[in-house]
Amino acid sequence: MIRFYAPDITDSKTLPETESAHCCRVLRMKDGDIIYAVDGKGGAYKCMILEAHPKHTVVEILDKTEESLHWQPGITLAVAPTKNIDRMEWLLEKATEIGVNEIFFLKCEHSERKEVKDDRLMKILVSAMKQSMKAFMPVYHGMISYKEFISRIKADFSDSSLIMGYCSPEYPKMELTKVYRPGENVVILIGPEGDFSPEEVTMAVNAGFIPSTFGNTRLRTETAALYALTAVHVINNLGEK
Amino acid sequence: MIRFYAPDITDSKTLPETESAHCCRVLRMKDGDIIYAVDGKGGAYKCMILEAHPKHTVVEILDKTEESLHWQPGITLAVAPTKNIDRMEWLLEKATEIGVNEIFFLKCEHSERKEVKDDRLMKILVSAMKQSMKAFMPVYHGMISYKEFISRIKADFSDSSLIMGYCSPEYPKMELTKVYRPGENVVILIGPEGDFSPEEVTMAVNAGFIPSTFGNTRLRTETAALYALTAVHVINNLGEK
8 A cells, every 4th residue: 555755734735746746647646536645753644635736736634543653762863874875775764664763863073974965865764664654754853963963962862871882991891781771762872984083982971871882793883773773672672561 | 904705714725716816916915915814604814825826825824713603592594585686685794794693595485586696695795794804604505495494494493492573363463572582592584575375374383483573563574584683682682691
């Protein structure tokens, strides 16, 4: 079943341009046809097409259901994107499937990649949400400076377990599985391919992040992010009675 | 640090052809230079080049260290490959990084992909092992029929926890985290994009596989495989005192 992405369908009663084109040009849907849509915030809609316009298809909402997340705690992923953007696109797809609430991309001192194409990455998220038949899409914050992200921790994530993928003799070796407890909100912080700078490590630790290892092995940036995300889900599922 | 892959270096004292070319043509290493090699079975070698030949570089082994796996139980992944082989190459790379002992590809009734290019996939494994600085490479068994794989379970995996990614009202809903116990060897069985056939499900269940869900959500073939593999590592790390 195809579900179109229409983030403001409750207000506009209209599919966005690309979705309208897909609906009317590619699938040749007509006035009176029944279609399904999701808003990316948990809302799933059964609609009837009122005007099958290839740029702004107008619908009548017949039914709305609220789909709940398949996990409880708030999970935020903050990652310095890799030089090869394919690896980040892959991460966005997998993270959407497995489940994450918010995604930040970080510009770090050792980042080789200083910018990302938000449009392209939003398309990946939309496509991953559709293909995994979910009505919820992670909130994508785009790229911000590392310093700005760290400065937001106290205000926005004061109730969260703060885990950073980092290993150095200066800090006691802590496995993620010893740090994260079921039910806790969590922020997972992953550095660039050239690792965090010493100043960045100090900033994170001062903000409350715990340098953690993931599975006692060296992982690529995107593998580390997905490993930690999966670990949080597994620990929560284990914690369920 | 570059580490060349030389699976039979202890016998042959020679790098394979592609590695010899990389060593002598690309990197322009000469007689007397020190290089490092791994055999994919845990052996890491410090060598001196005796003959910098671009097809069969001869070395003297100066030192051998045995690297141990970063996990304890035996983990086997048996997956029906996806139509899009990129997704399987990605899985092989990530599974090698995270850690798996053996990999089987399965030809199932609903498989769209009936064959794989072993040469190409072996290259992916070698490259993933090198990039993650490991001396151990998963044992890759190539593609075998589902029936043959199931018939080998009793002889080869009788001591293993047998987990299949499958969900149907016929079977009680069991989360992987409720099935797998720390320290157990495990076989993770993942079906094709079109799912297992009813006969295949029955065969697996009769062989002792427990139909299991992964994180209460629908995942793509390759995501399911990586999720389950990561879950096994996380459960083992949690189990460690």
